[in-house]
Amino acid sequence: MRIQSRHPASAPCVAPREIERPNAVVEVLAPEDWTDARVEAWLDWAAERNDGIFDPEAPLGGGPARYADAVAKTGLSDGVFGDAADADAFRDALLATMLTGVASPVGTPAAAQRLPDIAEIEFKPAVEGHLARWRSARLAARAAARLDGALAQVGDAVQRCHGDAKACADPTKNSALGRAARRARDLGADDRMILDAIALAGAPRTGLIDADASAPSSLVATASRQGVAAVDEAASFAAQIGWETSALILALSPEDADALAKDAPVRAAIDVTAFQHDDAFDSAGFNQVVGLWATALEIERGDRPAEIGLAGVGDWLLVQGLSAAGDAGRDAASALWALTVGAAMSASAETAAALGADPAFTQERQGVLRGLAERRVRAAALRSPLASEAAAALAVAHGLARKHGLRSSRLVAAFADPEAALRLGGKTLGHAAGAAPISTAQTADGLLVPIFSAAAHTCLNEAGAELDAARRHAMGYGSLAESPAIDHMVLQVRGFTAHEIEQAEDALRHAASLRAAFAPSVIGAGFLSDVLGVPAEALADPEFDTLAFAGFSEAEIEAAERHALGARRLSDCEALEGELRALFAALETPALADRLAMIAAVETFTCLAVPAVLDTPFDARPADAARLQAAAARAGVRALRLNRAAPPPGFALSLPEPEAEAPRPVRAEAPAAEAPPVQVKERIVERVVERVVERGGRARRKLPDRRKGYIQKAAVGGHKVYLHTGEYEDGEVGEIFIDMHKEGAAFRSLMNNFAIAVSLGLQHGVPLDEFVDAYVFTKFEPAGPVTGNDSIKSATSILDYIFRELGVSYLGRDDLANADPGEFNADGLGRGEGVEDGAAEAEPLPASKFISRGFSRGAAPDNLVFLPFGGRRDEQPRPAGASGDVCPACGDLALSRKGGLVVCDSCGTQANGGPQGESDAG
Structure with a gap:
């Protein structure tokens, strides 16, 4: 070659x-x-x-x-x-x-461990085993850290002791050592460990376990795209694992899962911004450098896989004024990656001509060649100036691969690596990662100062933007002079001298925030304590805020910081045009949908899938993670990984204080036999004891599949309503249904869903009487006379009627029943006391009137009857003196009326006699 x-x-x-x-x-x-x-x-x-x-x-x-x-x-x-x-x-x-700075080798990552498909029965036990080991390691790490700290305190207690060495090492004589030893024992240390800590007092200690022992190893499993998108049971369980560990990679094809689980690859990355000159992209130079590094990786890799990636794709788009959130930006990025695949595969084929094709290529030759041909067709269809060149490069690679084979069938991947990005001047690796418009430069004396990134500077120049206005907005004035909130004069009024102000101004050149420029280490602890009167304990606090102590409000500090240090962004700079602000907004805070769309577009050309990292807040729930996972699957990504953020520093749950235990009453012991009796004046103290009754916790108590209940048909103000109830075996109500006729669909739907909410509350332990007390006497239309109900004759609303009926039927709340339409009518006022109707003679009723033959399946005999004393308001005991008055408590025929009460002469039970002769007519 x-x-x-x-x-x-x-x-x-x-x-x-x-x-x-x-x-x-x-x-x-x-x-x-x-x-x-x-x-x-x-x-x-x-x-x-x-x-x-x-x-x-x-x-x-x-x-x-x-x-x-x-x-x-x-x-x-x-x-x-x-x-x-x-x-x-x-x-x-x-x-x-x-x-x-055009290219850099990249460190090799650890290979992921392959798991079965998430829908297979082997997946759950396999991942649960990994999860159990990870949880154990994490708990062991935390326990070991606490124990190590406790043992260190044992040694410190010996070191801090001044006096006889033997006495200092004796827990019975050194009280501080005794307390430290007891705490170490409570945390699990045995006495030998404590003795060793005493003996090693002053010697350097080493950690008990590796700091990274609790870090989970990467796991990769296949998953169905349809199942993940639909959040089926397997996808939900996988989301829970990923939510907890941030270590589970879901590959949506077996080929990608196998590739992700291979040995750690050798990698290299190329900065694409080095090839953009004015409005032209140096395709020839780019192809040469890609081929150069592809050849280097093929030589270096041996038996390991090789991967080549790109850095600065987001900056490259910004230079051209393209946004990753638009179709033009996605097409440009896709064409660039397609060009990379063509150049890398050509170099791999040329290496195969000298070394021979890889055996893996021989096995999958047809699939690899077909993939190159399909990429060439898709590249030609892209709307980008690089589309034709990318298609041509893929055509060349296809021809060379057919002729010589390939050393690597999969060579291009959009991986990320922070260290490689730093070696390439801060250019982020990945599909088209967002580019930060603010960068840093180092002065001759080693000071880091903020500047526009090269890409942002070029973009602003090409757009004809006001650079000075944009610079002041993004990076501020670098001084508090003429600040709208906190300037030099205001600082002098608050007690700061010219010396302290100058110190803060110098610190502003490299400080990350205004508060950091006024930190005690900058201003001077002596000035803060002597002039401003800051207490010593406040100065010891690393979070001490000098400006807040000086009396400046949060809004004033924020306004001054923005004046001095700028907003560090351009998305809200009023000096820029709307399209330019939108471009920077898409870079600074990319939307999830846009990011996923870019990943899916690029991965149609790359050879290897790189898991799309889906960041979730630390307080997110597994259901939130499952929905995020589903969105990525629907967007078309090839692999994904959930990444749950760590809690903020100092995060702690707000827990209630433990309640003080009530003092137990002390019972005086009986005096000894030989002691003379002592008369003690007894004092009776009345106590109100509140008893908290647990109603089954938060677990749902489900109803039996075959349940009993009743159906009550009635009309409230002329509006027909059916109330259905479902009961547990013990007769307690567990669900209700409310059906209404000739009402609007929205009203009926609201009533149906209201009934569902009440039913769920009942099944989760909410007492029925809570619902009754909450909804009786509610007033809204329809309201008025009630027909069809033998206990309730008027109601102020549908809800008033329903919960009156439930209260009467299930709680024995006869006070909620009203026998005539005049009581509790639509105006909410009763008819008054002392009004009585004629009585109606109660007769025994057959049991079939109250027991469902279908529910009992014929088990109830036909000759059962209900006696009148078991009834409701219309079945009250008859007036005293009438024959056959039966006591509902003891069953004796001994009821008699005494004034307004009905009293049983046998057991003494008393009851309100109620109005006599109430009529059922209504």
Whole structure:
């Protein structure tokens, strides 16, 4: 293979600078326009590759040069290059792309563990085993951290003790040590561990377990797109696992699941913004660099898979004034990724010509070739200037693959990697990740200052925007002078001198917030305590707010911060046109639907699926996660992973204080026999004791499948209503149905759903009397006389009637019954007391009037009757003196009327006699 590099082989202009490393300060040759953080990222990459060599004479410590040299030598020995000259040209071109910041190797991620499909019965036990181990590890890590802290306090108690060494190490003599030892024992430490902690007091301690022991490993399982989109039972369970662990990847095809579960791949990323020059994209140079790195990965990978990705796609779209939320932006990004696939696959085919095709390609040859042909057709249909070039590149790759085969059937993936993004100057990797319009630059003295990103600057220039106005809005004035809320004069009035104001102004150049510029470490603790009178304990608080203590309100602080530091965004800059503001809004806060649409569009061309990360708040519920999962499946993504945010620092649940236990009454002991009796004046103390009765918790008490109840037909104010009830075996009501006729559909639907809500409340333990008390006497139309009900003759509303009927029938609330239309009519007023009607003689009734023959299935005999004493208001005991008055309590014929009461002479039961001779007519 002959390498003809279009990229300059000479290294960029580099200069020495000092970089602070974890163990030393080193002098490094690095490009002059790179930040220290970017240089450190390259040094970290070299250290991760177990490359302990540091060459101060080579750029970036020699790490990129050693990598390029190793790949070139391996390629020459394997026969990829024809001679040493080709290998050297390849090495120089590869090194140049790294030193100019065009491309970077990427660290290898850990491979995910393959699980069965979520719909298979093996999935649940497999994932539950992983979940149990993860929970155990997390609990063990927290318990070990608490125990380690307790044992450290044991050693500290010994160290803080001054005096005899033996006494300081004795828990019986050192009270602080005794308290610490008891706490360690309560947390699970045995006495030997406590003794060891005492003996090791002052010695350096090591952690009990690895800090990452509780981190879950990645799991990947296949899932049906239709099932996930419909949130079926399997998808709901998978969402619960992903919600809890943030580690479950759902691949919506078996091929993608197998690829995601392979060994850790070797990776590289290319910055696409380096190839955009004015209005033109350097397709030839881009194809050459993609082919260069595809060849490098094919040489380096051995038996592992290889992946090549892109960085800065969002910035590249911004330079052209395109939004990831629009069709034009999605087509442009798709064409770019299609061009990448064509260039990478061509390089893979050329490598296969020298090394032979991969055995995996031979097995899936037809599918791979068909996929390349389909991508070429789709690329040609894109509305983008790169569409034709992408289609041509895919056609070339298809021809070479047919001729030579491929070393890698899947080579291009839209993966993300923060460290690689830092090595590429902050260009985010991924499908078309949002580009931040505000970047940072490093001054000669090492100070980081905010600036517009190169992409945002180009976009604003091309749009003819007012750069100064946009800069003031996004990055502020850099000073509090002439601030609308907190300026120098206001600060002086509040007690700040010119010295403190100057200190804060200097800090504003690199502070992240206005409060940070006025922190005690900047202003000076002495000034705050001596002049402003800040207490010492307040200064010790790391969250101390100087401006708030000085009397400035939250609104004043926010306005001053916006003046000095800017809004750090352009989406609400009034100096920009509406379309330009919308473009930056789509970059700064991309909508989920737009992001998913971009991922789906790009993944129609990439070779490998990358899980779409679906971020959920820490307080989201599993149902929310399942809905988010379904939205991603419907959008067309190939794989997804839920990522639940961590709770904010200091998060704590608001729990009620424990109730103080009521003092128990003390019973005086009986005096001894030999002691003289003592008379004690007894004092009776009345106590009100509240008893809390649990009604079955929050669990739902379901009704039996075959249930009893009754149907009551009535009319309220001429509006017909049917009340159906369902009962538990013990006769307690558990559900109601309300049917109405000749009413509007909306009203009937509301009544039906109201009945469902009441039924659910009853089945979850809400007492019926709570509903009755809440809804009787409610007033709205229809209202008025009630016909068809033998106990209720008028009602102020439909709900008043329904809950009167339920109260009378199930709670014995005869006070809710009214015998005539005059009582509790539509005006809510009764007829008054002392009005009585004629009595009606109650007769025994057959049991079939009250017991359903169908429900009992013939088990109830036909000769059963109900005696009158078991009735309701129309079946009250007859007046005293009448024959056959039966006591409903004891069953004795001993009822007699005494004044307004009916009294049983046998058992003494009393009852209100009620109006005599009430009529059923109504």
